[in-house]
Amino acid sequence: MKITPSFHAQHSPMGAHSSFTLGMFGAVGGFALEKGGPAENGTFIGYKTASGKLHYLPFFAEITNDMERYTLDDMKNQTNTVIYGESDIERDYQWATDSFKAPNIDFKITTPFFAIPDPATASLEELKFASCPAVFLSLTLTNDSDEDWEGFFGLQTQKYWSALNGAPGQKGFTSRNELGFVTSDSESQPFCDFTVERALSGEHTQKNFLLGSIAGVHFAVPAGTTKTLEVVVGGYISGNATFNRPTRYAYTNYFSGLQEVFSFAQENLGRYMEEAATRDAELAASPLSEDQKFLIAHATRSYYGSTEWLTDGDRPIWVVNEGEYLMMNTLDLTVDMLFFELRFNPWTVRNVLEFFVENYSYIDEVFSPDDTAKLYPGGISFTHDMGVANTFSPVGYSSYESSGLDRKCFSYMTCEQLTNWVLCAGAYMAKTGDSEFLKKHQPVFIQCLESLLNRDNPDPEKRNGLMNMESSRTKGGGEITTYDSLDHSLGQARNNVYLAGKCWASYLALEQMLNQLDESGLAAEAHQGAVRCADSLEKAFDSTLGFIPAVLEFGNESAIIPAAEALVYPWEMGLKDAVSLDGEFGSYIRMLKRHLENILKPGVCLYDDGGWKLSSSADNSWMSKICLNQYVAREILGIQYDGEERADAAHVQWEVEGSKFYACSDQFASGIPKGSLYYPRIVTNILWMNE
């Protein structure tokens, strides 16, 4: 199926929590900083013929005119205007370039991305190159007519423009010193006005009319000529970036302001274009389908839009914001984005893990749901997040988790966050062999094992490998999982087979790391935990149902795909035997394969369009988790089923039609995004590039 060219995508520098969001036709977008959704502005690109006809790419909702706020005069209406639409435009959506081709207008947005070097060891020049908060635009107008044209490029803001005070030859505008654009095109003239039409009318074109919400440049394209305009768009937040803890954006270490960002980006244009071309080529060369490549490119863009590379003095702080929700380093997202970050910049994973240990870990007690008043020793775990919207939450607390809730959204995720930290650490270690990290956190790994065991049961005699106890932080309530808005099949933590899988994988991760630390006794204890867990799960397979029920209590009969999700961790940690159909855990693995084969069916865990439905009992599917579980099914379990290729096509449609405005989103009900919009987490699909 040919996909529509009309959908928003984030176009973001790395680590600047900003995006030049563009691509949905007839919609607002543009450059925004620290915003959990598209900007609310028009982008005006096109040309005006000598005979007065205006031609636009369709990157605005309507041609607004702020002038009416100031005067009661009737406004002239646009009459002689062509706005290109879906039938006129082709879009080429690569990993780092996004190109639009309309009649006589070519427009390309380039977002180079690459390994962010470790600030502990990299040179200043490398760090400067990686942190530069700029996006690259290129506009080519081909005037094959016999009349002269006036080309234009303009951006709107609600916050007023000011002419750029830049280097010689630079023309552009900034708004509140926070965002702006520049070109060094010698033939173009800057303008600021209420509308492009008014600016090009010649009546009073000037750059000092600061009430105009649209600023840009215009330039001659004589009959029979072709003209290319290169533009850099950038954002810059100076001073404190966060609250309750003073940090700054890393780029402030290398750039004094937007002026320097612009000049550096222009001077290094060639190097940035090379990086983008390399990424484009990598993805193009992979053996994946076009749909799969699309989903990887889309996920990658959404991920970078949420990234925020900060410094607290000399110390780097890596934050990924939670899309529209803006929560900071949500740990149940970190564990999913892990694979992407380990591919490009593993130091960010260590950075986040250590920040959790220092500031966002806590020790709780646990209780059994049978007797909420009786507390037992619990252990270490980690908070759901580190704050929201650049406001760090108090040490030891997330912005999200609330006490007194029994298995409802906003309850604690104590057990799952414990597994998430352990799994991230395990994958990080397997990828990097960072022995300093391993030794430094030896006590934490030991605490994690103890905590994991106590959440099964403080009494060793009663352990079965699953989570049976609730955290005292819930104050008599009940924990949830990352699937917080799903029904109990995936939302409830206790006795959940999805979370049990993560416990199993966590025991294996701890075993591996404790062995590396020569803690063979504890490693063996961890191994026993994994064995207990796999045994319990394997036994829980219900052959009448044909699958393992999601929650092993109260007669639950939901079928969930993520029962097998956690296989990805030992696989990526190199523990291939543990996930082998005929290894030590073979019967557990074979059970999971049988489980998946039986539920990947229409009416159970497949939608009519072939898309994956994570739970048979809830119309609420997470794209990030679908991609992860697809990898587990295909690559680890070797599952194939009829119509498999329809799934990716369906998922593409969910994003480009369902989430047309919010770029790449995560949570869908029957293909319609219902939350987790504009989300970073879908980069789990980077795993596909291993296939």
Next chain:
Amino acid sequence: MKITPSFHAQHSPMGAHSSFTLGMFGAVGGFALEKGGPAENGTFIGYKTASGKLHYLPFFAEITNDMERYTLDDMKNQTNTVIYGESDIERDYQWATDSFKAPNIDFKITTPFFAIPDPATASLEELKFASCPAVFLSLTLTNDSDEDWEGFFGLQTQKYWSALNGAPGQKGFTSRNELGFVTSDSESQPFCDFTVERALSGEHTQKNFLLGSIAGVHFAVPAGTTKTLEVVVGGYISGNATFNRPTRYAYTNYFSGLQEVFSFAQENLGRYMEEAATRDAELAASPLSEDQKFLIAHATRSYYGSTEWLTDGDRPIWVVNEGEYLMMNTLDLTVDMLFFELRFNPWTVRNVLEFFVENYSYIDEVFSPDDTAKLYPGGISFTHDMGVANTFSPVGYSSYESSGLDRKCFSYMTCEQLTNWVLCAGAYMAKTGDSEFLKKHQPVFIQCLESLLNRDNPDPEKRNGLMNMESSRTKGGGEITTYDSLDHSLGQARNNVYLAGKCWASYLALEQMLNQLDESGLAAEAHQGAVRCADSLEKAFDSTLGFIPAVLEFGNESAIIPAAEALVYPWEMGLKDAVSLDGEFGSYIRMLKRHLENILKPGVCLYDDGGWKLSSSADNSWMSKICLNQYVAREILGIQYDGEERADAAHVQWEVEGSKFYACSDQFASGIPKGSLYYPRIVTNILWMNE
């Protein structure tokens, strides 16, 4: 007529460009910084009975619940809720206090204002007291029932809350360190949640749930008791406040952040309440009507909401923002707000005048509309404004004025701004006798006289006292007046009798100041300018029409009230003889009185409701100018007419019904605000307190 209690009012500290805007029922409002309109949040005040019924003051649009962004669960609807309305609430609207009385709920907002001391001479303690960016709230609940209540006070934000890290005993929240609230009430408990109802449900009340958009405190009000809660609301912007020129808010010199603002405001509560009580008593004691007192109180609140007291190093910079438009120190507003500022803090007038001389003056040439290409010497004038939305415009240019426009909105106001600067200086001198200012700017006064004469005609033989020449800055266009969105009767500058009146008054102001500078020859030249102008105007009275037409060209036949407006300047400068019916200009003054008496009639310059219509030919009336011209008519010209008292009642209705949401606005078409919303300029009515 009893006015509705439901209308927004700005409640602002002095010089902080911020407002706790509240008062319209069923509407959003709340605290906002640097915003040209009400905030977009709910304010939740009331109590919950033990049996579960919630009672609210109506200061929100609806009881929203952000929770639905996070979960697909059905939300519980509010069921057991009372929201008080117009029939339940009485409002007492004094100069510095605004009180609401609903059943069992008393709520008062206090905004102390007083003379801001001159930073050049005042003590640090005085400056600290004057700059403190805080507003004072008091909530009293009277529980005359036999069940216990839980009282609450909560504010909403779209930008996330964080628990205040305040002094011992302080409870409150801040958002991005920029705004927040505090109470030191020992019995109250802080909360942060999606809704007040959820917070009071007891299920999980806590202050660390940072996703909640509503933060507040709740407190017990046992049966039969009365409880009063004192709250301070404050705003604070640290670091650079403006762009293109680095300045900071003055309060940053005296307070390190919100925490210090809160503590200081609480410690000095008594002194602030005394100032407020003094202002309330002053206005209450004046012999004005209730409608007139209302309009003064309303105008004062809107003025302070637009004020911005900055410092550039040691130098204070006073800015008044232009209401919704956010233009900085618009000079044609300065001349209207002059009387208010001279009453309270004349140093701000000097501050603005000198900033114009240094940064926003320019020298032009002039041309006659007959031959736009032939340029003659012009002279000094001043820009329309200094920038917009804290972005200073380039030196010598306003954000507003555009070339190439012929007597249309956004054209140059060169001649009028020249008169405005001169009239401000003249009034400032008459009020303060500041001889240092006089001497320092002697060359400027001389330049102003030359410029004023050249704008009449560069050829002394051809002068008639009116503006006949256009500025070269219009590039062949035509100048406008402050009435920029009116028809030519008031919008065109050339040969306009409104502007001619200001030229006449400017000549008199220059005469007075040049005499004080012993420049008797130039003073005499200025006097001759005034004589020429008065003569021309007096002769232009059209006895067939019964008034002087607005524009003395092209057979214009509009009648305009502001023909007489400029009489206020010599009057306030103490030049009582100049405006006397039988002084030197007696025949001009008598003509103006005749003019006004003949046009202050229904169908000419009165609306059906008795409100004033500034021009007979345009449905577009400015409240600030109405108030000013009422003063001229009543106090200077001694005009009385039948049904005069209906005017003030009508103007009150325009504001409280017409401009219900935007607090005090300026520009009305038939009682409906059409622009210049949320405006500072209406304080021209401070003049009434001289009557």
